[in-house]
Amino acid sequence: MTSGLEFDLDRSSPVPLYFQVAEQISEAIRRGDLAPGARLDNEIRLADRLGLSRPTVRQAIQYLVDKGLLVRKRGVGTQVVHGQVRRPVELTGLHDDLRRAGREPSTRVLEITTVPADERTAATLGVPAGTEVVRMERLRYARGEPIALLRNWLPADLLPLTAESLQRRGLYELLRAAGVRLRVANQRVGARAATPTEARLLEDRRGAPLITMERTTYDDRGRAVEHGSHVCRASHYSLEVTLIER
Amino acid sequence: MTSGLEFDLDRSSPVPLYFQVAEQISEAIRRGDLAPGARLDNEIRLADRLGLSRPTVRQAIQYLVDKGLLVRKRGVGTQVVHGQVRRPVELTGLHDDLRRAGREPSTRVLEITTVPADERTAATLGVPAGTEVVRMERLRYARGEPIALLRNWLPADLLPLTAESLQRRGLYELLRAAGVRLRVANQRVGARAATPTEARLLEDRRGAPLITMERTTYDDRGRAVEHGSHVCRASHYSLEVTLIER
């Protein structure tokens, strides 16, 4: 039950009320005050207790259901899901992933050039063939060891990119700082053996298993802002995904 | 614009109105009547045209935004995202994946037994140690070729499982048919080289690159209903994921 929980809402804050509620429920779960399987008060009672309308409370709950923290069942109620959500479902780059895991990422920029887009790149990014695009190749390290080889293409007019800025910050971080709001990414994940070149760059043996990732990311206008084709050393990295069925 | 689109709503249908709207917009995108980048009418106008309230129209749009088909930006409008969503974000098993791709999956059940849960399995499934669980091992084929080696554990009281039923239907399909509603899955994806045993079963060479998947799935009561530890031949399979930032 949430009966014992205290909620602290600030109506003068620019933070939406539904989000304040969601954050505090989320925090209660993280702390363990709401154990896995625990039932929340029903939506009406929760709304009464918080002095909010039911739709606002529903919005808060829906937000956490979409993140995989809560599950709902009609006639039963809303409960905390068993099993920790290992990672929130977010649109992150490898740099953020590693930093979050406390693995001190660093980057070596192998190449960064501006070229006219060939047919295939233009189609992927949804720009006319021949448009200027930035092509870059980076080597990502964690704790001093090579982890991944990253190849990216993005429209040249999106933001200025330099080897210096890419060495200290991840691509996604730079995009966000430039006001680009990432919204959707289509990603294909596979695996294959390392080629001799890849093995040399990643300081691994030829034929070592690599995770492959092919990703195109779109902003809040629906435009492609980045395409990436990456390989990661499987011995040093794995992906975590949370799937939600609506 | 959606101005030229026709919408056909049935208020007597048990299908929710927001879902009817979402389906028809989705269909218009699939057909190409709404091209990538196309702007929808604004929410107020759309609500007027359909004879619905704005919240209902918003719910329909939100549904498609969550699926990655649409993007919204305040002050701008709602647009169709560039780049096809290759696969809807759904909670599917390998069997469904392959069948959807028209690859005629078939299954050979190598083992299926009921055993008391050891410490680790019990913790993963959130049941007391010693509880009866089903342990199974399957070999999944597509077009006659071995694709994946699947190992699963699930609570024994959930549903009766036989080698016969598993040979003709996927595990997720059987779970759904038994009234289990899957809601959340935490999944870890990696890669490694095939062991000699795996290579023999998968009819591949030793050291061949494999995709590894470790997944725990929860139902609408928040209980773990299945844990899987799978390996797939990377040469014959890859995963597609769509990531959405809220």
Next chain:
DNA sequence: TAGTGGTCTAGACCACAGC
């Protein structure tokens, strides 16, 4: 400044689960 989505309210009726 005009137009858009973002948030919020205060109700209503319905469908489904479980006793």
Next chain:
DNA sequence: CTGTGGTCTAGACCACTAG
């Protein structure tokens, strides 16, 4: 039968975007 979430209405005001 009772309680729960699921759906729906008809408004309101605000914050942000773009010209």
